[in-house]
Amino acid sequence: MSVNIREVATTPFNDQKPGTSGLRKKTRQFQQPGYLENFVQAIFNTLPGKAGAKLVVGGDGRYFNREAIQTIIRMAVANGLGEIIVGQHGFLSTPAASCVIRKYQTLGGIVLSASHNPGGPDEDFGLKFNAANGGPAPEQLTNAIYVASKEIESYRISESEDIDLDTLGDVHIGNARVRVIDPVADYAELMRSIFDFGKIGAMLKSGDFGFCFDAMWAITGIYAKAIFEEELGAPRGTVINGEPLTDFGGHHPDPNLVHAKELVAKLFSDDGPDFGAASDGDGDRNMILGRQFYVTPSDSVAIIAANARLIPGYRDGLRGVARSMPTSAALDAVASKLGIPCFETPTGWKFFGNLLDAGRITLCGEESFGTGSDHVREKDGIWAVLCWLNMLAERQQPVEDIVHEHWLTYGRNFYTRHDFEGISSEDGAAIMEHLRTLVASPKQVSDWLENEGAETGLASCDDFAYTDPVDESISENQGIRLQFSDGSRIIYRLSGTGTVGATLRVYIEKPVKEAGRQQADTQETLAELIALSRKFARIEEISGRTEPSVIT
Template identity: 60%
Template sequence: MTIQIIKTTPFDDQKPGTSGLRKSVKQFKKPDYLQNFVQAIFNTLENVPGSTLILGGDGRYFNREAIQIILRMAAATGFGRVIVGQGGILSTPAASNLIRQYQALGGIILSASHNAGGPEGDFGIKFNGANGGPAPESMTEAMFAASKQLHEYRIVPIQPIPVDKLGVYQLAGMQVEVIDSVSAYQTLMESIFDFDKLAAMLSSESFKMRFDAMHAVTGPYAHQILEQRLGAPEGTVIHGLPLADFGGGHPDPNQAHAKELMSLLYARQSTMDFGAASDGDGDRNMILGKRFFVTPSDSLAILAANARLIPGYRNGIAGIARSMPTSQAPDRVAAKLGIPCFETPTGWKFFGNLLDVGKITLCGEESFGTGSDHVREKDGLWAVLFWLNLLAEKQDSVENIVRSHWAEYGRNYYSRHDYESIDLKDANALVDALQAQLPTLAGKPFGSGLTVSAADNFTYTDPVDGSVSKNQGIRILFTNGSRIIFRLSGTGTQGATLRVYLEKYEADTAKHNQDVQEALADLLNIAQQVARITEFTGREAADVIT
């Protein structure tokens, strides 16, 4: 085997964020940029010789070229086998499942998730460890350190692997196995959900739904599982063909970007009973009923409250975890069930330790991510199947299920306001000024009867390994349970995104029909006043409200 050793120069911007390294396609296509980061990943791994690596992505622009480069570098590093999704396609939860199924050393997932694709869009790469979950912070820090000291990378000569054709190939002594991206994932779903009941409902003329794959990775999975296996009518899956630019759309499953799905479910004469969408790499979900939106926070709480109705969770759940900005609706379910509820920083890797030791079964984030212990990633299609199984069991509408939940547990009014592409200096100045105020806020009255009970920058101590994560988001907590959270996002590639989260709890069922933004108007005014958002950013209002 001929190994080429290529001299290179370190890049100073290869620090992974909460979900790996995300940059523009143009940045990744610079000479040696991708190669440097892949070598930095490989340099941090132990026990590589002869081990198995899982490889795939969401099909976005540059995915195919990147896979061929990574295969050549994996061969040069000494991997014994690389398992690749057909066409280079693997959803993030499917990749997590394969890592666990094949007892791989880990996996490389190529995706920038919900970020836009195409030549002018974004690309991303992250490493998932042997448990199937995202690399822990200690490992991503080691990758960054390795990238700054890199002066060469190892690669074997070009020998393209036909990734569209199933089969086993040899590359410089390394076995490359191209597999069906969907089959193993479908088998996993069949072990969790009642596919007989799902098939009976989905093939019935009385039930109508649409799943929007947003021209992203879940298209093949949804076609195979929903339409072919479960008998939903052809056309149930829309935008099901993965495209390198996502059809010019933005593969973010929310009300702002899934416009066609929203119009189908919210039309005055809509005949749809259920709607759902997923994102670029298949790990997020949006759930809709007829003219009714289910917040991700409520979704996690409702799935937890009804988990025993699902075959895979019939024996109950061990616990729940939510990211700190996610609403406290799941906490109320956990309290009633007598199980723990953990509050973690944003980033799915923080759930991994809790899942691995069995402290939790279900987990979720407000950013449209929900999951369980079946894999170590959030899982969009799993959440859709969970909701469908719940509908089949309860024989009721999405809206009625949610309203019944509110009647029992109370309603957590909740919204996220995103101020996008802010100059990084301005964003940091806003956060610094807000941080400086924190010691003075406790006890301070605001608005109509709101009083601050505490204000801090969230610190998390992992209950499993004792690691400490600081500065995870500024919290302003009120005596009545309301909250305002401020965070700078770690998933964008241009400027900074300021996320402002607003939450208000309402126990009175007579007050459960308020408009969300009206219910949260006082909190928004306080957030703008305290953080001086307009002063620092020049923005009068958020760019995206969910």
């Protein structure tokens, strides 16, 4: 197919600074003339060695994905890329995109997703660049992209026809080749190399084990049906809400107890299945449930680490583990017993990527329903579910029993996250500035806690800063921490994953070693710390919010 290249004059937009998960805006912002093109050109302007190189393109199937992919292909051709690998129908889950980037040794990939955010013409859209290691672009690169977006004067685009994204095969456009690939095949091959599919399949086909996976009308539906039902033999209907829809069926594709209502109702019914799981819009998050039992993400990563040798891909043991700072310290206890390092990083998968690339860790996870390992450079929902299925097939115990045994061995970290969604950016900033002022004086904080009658004293307080042990880069202002003498913690962060206003996340944790106290209710156990957390941050006084939007 011959092609003409156009150089289109443009002017910069002032709001194209990527966050930890790329650029996320309302869909209509991305649909503005030149908005998508400017940001994509800014990416290409910062990439060295792009002439003749390979690029992966795919997304979660949300509204505007297909149109955006056609534009990106035309621009990739015009900017001299040699091969563009795109998932059939434009589909690639975020972990599958990482897998494909790594397998085919590409320059990187453009992933179109706003993760767990709602989709549709009036909802959210996102785009990020993943580097050659398969992981999110490092801050140095995202900063360069932002600078390029502010200086852009034109973008390059070919005048070629749309690619047929629904048919597998190759199309040549000028000097470039566009490959439409099966979005599941390479990822499924990788999963086979890690897990005991024979043992998992025998359990799923036995008729004695009930399993339900909620794809939330999002991208993992195609992966879950192919792997769980077609390959492993789970009964048809095991995967619910399995067709990827551009608006996720009007739902919020976030796998938590609030938004995965149908799955939660099934698992907490009297005759529910033995095991339940859900994933999010782009397939990188996961929620794990047993029969009438919820596994916190912090416990999940700790339990996977403690049982890793049951999984063929990790039988040689773990080099180390890592968790994000707000994630509970349950993983630390496992690492201590295994005699391996445990790194505490800021929130954002790119920090794990450095440790994974350097061979310092094998497993990692964060409290926001993300778990992963060195098999890719993204968190991975389907992989996490397969970890649990492999453990369940080996141990032949209910989920609840596995978790309770873990607590008896390592202690239980009672843990909750309270999200105050949709507060104004100004109120969010005011709360964080108030907190930073307070923690600058630990004695003031200690005196305040004593005056409030806190049960335990303050051990330390700070605004978390991280020095990367691999590249020695420093990341400051990563969250306010109050750490108590008994190991309890209160942490505050503003989330960067939304597109409107701000989300204040408050994390509360209390470790309990005594077996007789480990079956208590989480919110009751943490009630004093919860009350302290709201009063200390002046949440109601500043934002007017008396209760969180979501509790997990």
